[in-house]
Amino acid sequence: MVAFESKQAPSERRREELGKFLRVRRAKLTPEDFGMPGGPRRRTPGLRREEVALLAGVGVTWYTWLEQGRQINASTQVLDAVARTLRLDHAERQHLYWLAEAAPLLTGTARCALPEAVREIVHSLDPLPAVVTNARFDILESNGAHEDLFRHWHSLPCIHKNTLWCCVTEPTAREKFPQYEDEVRYLVARLRASYARHVGDPDWEEDIRRLSSLSREFADLWARHEVAEPEPRIRTFIHPLAGPLTFTSNELEVPATPSARLAVYTPADERTREMLPLTRAS
Numbered sequence: 001m002v003a004f005e006s007k008q009a010p011s012e013r014r015r016e017e018l019g020k021f022l023r024v025r026r027a028k029l030t031p032e033d034f035g036m037p038g039g040p041r042r043r044t045p046g047l048r049r050e051e052v053a054l055l056a057g058v059g060v061t062w063y064t065w066l067e068q069g070r071q072i073n074a075s076t077q078v079l080d081a082v083a084r085t086l087r088l089d090h091a092e093r094q095h096l097y098w099l100a101e102a103a104p105l106l107t108g109t110a111r112c113a114l115p116e117a118v119r120e121i122v123h124s125l126d127p128l129p130a131v132v133t134n135a136r137f138d139i140l141e142s143n144g145a146h147e148d149l150f151r152h153w154h155s156l157p158c159i160h161k162n163t164l165w166c167c168v169t170e171p172t173a174r175e176k177f178p179q180y181e182d183e184v185r186y187l188v189a190r191l192r193a194s195y196a197r198h199v200g201d202p203d204w205e206e207d208i209r210r211l212s213s214l215s216r217e218f219a220d221l222w223a224r225h226e227v228a229e230p231e232p233r234i235r236t237f238i239h240p241l242a243g244p245l246t247f248t249s250n251e252l253e254v255p256a257t258p259s260a261r262l263a264v265y266t267p268a269d270e271r272t273r274e275m276l277p278l279t280r281a282s
Contacts, residue, residue, distance in 0.1 A: 015069035018099035076169040135194035135259040188221040189228035242278040
């Protein structure tokens with residue numbers, strides 16, 4: 001017997017898998033789980049599509065198309081609403097994001113292992129927040145101080161592990177980042193400059209396509225063709241316990257890993273230095 005490979009493109013297969021996943025998850029819930037009457041006999045188990053749409057606050061047609069695997073744009077806010085309604089845990093929500101192409105394309109080159117010596121340097125900088133990213137801003141390594149500083153950044157647990165994606169896809173980012181507009185514009189310009197060395201690279205092209213479909217803001221900034229190089233930046237973040245914290249962000253190249261850069265956040269004023277311990281999880 002001859003086995004035939006699927007003629008579907010990877011994106012089509014992902015959308016088909018997404019539809020199956022949503023249908024299975026929907027079937028595991030009942031109206032009673034949400035305090036709704038079950039009503040008369042139901043032909044199929046679980047919630048109906050229109051009930052999921054109602055509970056998630058999305059259009060019935062849009063949700064139906066999502067389950068049917070149609071090619072539609074799905075913002076992270078809407079996907080989060082669906083995830084909450086279907087009561088997905090972290091692994092299931094992450095799976096939803098991958099299938100909906102709402103996360104960066106994680107490849108071997110993007111997530112290459114850092115040498116142990118570099119990892120040790122990153123963690124030795126604690127209590128200064130420090131993070132290593134690649135040219136696409138994928139987070140390769142971060143220390144405890146950095147993780148604690150941004151522990152409350154997301155409305156839901158972080159899926160993207162990418163500093164640019166974490167800015168433009170988080171609905172509350174502007175409230176927590178006073179320099180949001182200038183800094184996101186700068187990050188996109190940095191990405192555009194790095195892109196010159198990766199034009200036509202499938203991984204880069206796919207990441208840019210995904211983020212453009214998720215964020216009109218990113219798409220508009222990308223279309224400006226602005227470029228920028230690394231430079232020290234002053235950034236303020238609003239922490240729920242420590243309040244406004246202002247840092248000078250400096251970057252260093254990591255010779256052992258091409259395109260990787262180590263960013264260190266140093267308190268820019270005495271108040272930030274005094275309040276920084278309040279960000280620690282312990």
